[in-house]
Amino acid sequence: MIFLKLAIKSLRNRAFSTTLTVISICLSVTLLLTVERAKRxxxxxxxxxxxxxxLIVGARSGPLQLILYTVFNMGNATHNISYDSYKTISQLPNVAWTIPYSLGDGHRGFRVVGTNEDFFKYYHYRGYQKVELEQGVPxxxxxxVVIGADVANKLGYKLGNRIVISHGVTKTEGVLNHDDKPFVVSGIxxxxGTPLDRAVYVSLEGMEALHLDWQDGSAPTSDKVIPKEKISKENIKVDTITAFFLGAKSRAETLRLQREINDFKSEPLLAIIPGVVLSELWQGLSYIEGVLRGISWMVVVVGFLGMLIALTTTLNERRREMAILRAVGARSFQIVGLLVFESALLTTLGVLFGVLLSYVSMAVLGPWAEREFGLYLAGAAFTKKELLYVIVTLVGGTVIGLIPALRAQRLALKDGLSIKI
Structure with missing residues (x-):
């Protein structure tokens, strides 16, 4: 209690430098925890x-390429797969459901995906969350056409708006537009917070109807154009798709299904387990994690140096205080203990405020980060790694206090009561 009273009075006497030191440590801890949570x-x-x-099944290429163009809408498939092969596999006894995916067109920089109603039934992300509509119907x-949230926000689309799909995927307006066959927004x-927000979804029949009068990827001449009004859903036959997602009736069947699909006789196919490929892909990007963590620790070190400078520069002002404490019977190790205790107290206050500020910033900025960057900042309130960071910071701040404390000990022994100011 005596240590606590002396430390509080001493810190209160140096309120300005004390406040700056606590703020420095607070911001350092906030940045460290925020970066760690953002990384997580x-x-x-x-x-x-x-x-x-x-499983995700597509034409035989590579796992990385398949995961990129199906899940992240990046790149293109080398080949399509036949719709007959898709139907054959989807009817296997150990297959619970499938979602067909047909790619190839775009709309003002956004990918157009052809699929069916199973997309809204079975596609899950972030655990058990399903695709839902904010407005309209599938x-x-x-x-x-159903559009993702980012498409609606960036292009200002609402229900009932007409949109024209372009042949091929471009970052700007398409060169070859399907002007004669516009779609109507039926759902948003x-x-x-995933690539789903940045895509446009049509039915497989709608995707096929766009190219009904196209031959070898070329736009039809005026005499070969099939009017939109003469095309009906019932008369359209889907020949190929790009890929499809698959859910097994039992997780134990996954590996056997994967081998069976990879050995499919009718055409060369590739089946991948998305969780495995995504984890491997993230491991390949782990250097980013190291860079972020290194920057965070550098900021913490700067905070410690700021505290060291603040404690050291005030020692000259406190030499009489140290000498008086020695004169009234304080031993040298008690002088050291007092200054180390002050350092630990400053570090503890900085860490507590830093943790609090980190939680407040996550609560306030969480919805914005998810909407703008797809960073879902929910999850465990405090992980073991974050707890380790806090403990290391507390220990580091306390140890830093030893440097000015040992110097103060020597000065107190030297000065006695004859200090000159």
Missing amino acids: AAEEGFTQTISRTD FDKLWD MKPT
């Missing part, structure tokens, strides 16, 4: 972009 959110968001899907008619998806 990025990893979880990356690996949980798709969940509860046992595509029911041939020329209906809720934000997910």
